[in-house]
Amino acid sequence: MSATHAGSAVASAMQLVPGRPLHQSRDARGVVFEPLDAAALAMQRNVHVVLSAPGAVRGNHYHRAQHEVTVVVGPARVAWRVAASATAPIETVDVPAGAAWRFEFPPGITHAFENTGRETQVLVAFASQPHDPANPDTFRDPLLEPRQASGPSSSSSSGAAPSTGSP
Numbered sequence: 001m002s003a004t005h006a007g008s009a010v011a012s013a014m015q016l017v018p019g020r021p022l023h024q025s026r027d028a029r030g031v032v033f034e035p036l037d038a039a040a041l042a043m044q045r046n047v048h049v050v051l052s053a054p055g056a057v058r059g060n061h062y063h064r065a066q067h068e069v070t071v072v073v074g075p076a077r078v079a080w081r082v083a084a085s086a087t088a089p090i091e092t093v094d095v096p097a098g099a100a101w102r103f104e105f106p107p108g109i110t111h112a113f114e115n116t117g118r119e120t121q122v123l124v125a126f127a128s129q130p131h132d133p134a135n136p137d138t139f140r141d142p143l144l145e146p147r148q149a150s151g152p153s154s155s156s157s158s159g160a161a162p163s164t165g166s167p
Helices: 008-015 038-042
Strands: 025-027 030-032 046-052 057-062 068-073 076-082 091-095 100-105 109-115 121-127
Touching: 068 076, 068 109, 076 100, 100 109, 109 121
Parallel strands: none
Antiparallel strands: 025 030, 046 121, 057 109, 068 100, 068 121, 076 091, 076 109
16 A cells, blocks of 8 residues: 555544454355444445456446445455545555455545455445435546456456446
């Protein structure tokens, strides 16, 4: 992860975001991890699961009111910046294949997720407010562009998330 912070307000907002790997229990059956502890889970009002195609980019938006916690199963590239500042640096982190990382995005932090792998990627997002399709708290602010899909199993869709509240 790298960035040159322009001002202490930007730097302190960025300090809130960096992801952290989650502890995983693995055995012959697969993997188990807990995305939130009991206290964090009690504060959530919405949860949604997103399956992203290889090369797809989801997110590319920020929220004015809601706090979002997103768990990403890699391989993935996660990007963020302070939405109110187009000159703020874009921070990125690459989540390794098979790892589950948790990211917290306070209001005003633009966030995006790119599936950098060759398989379907899983994102689980928890939001502090219920989703209201009539008045979504989602504002487009592109950070990542989708890769051009190639090969026989590729989709013709860009994979970019619409501004509907989905990550």
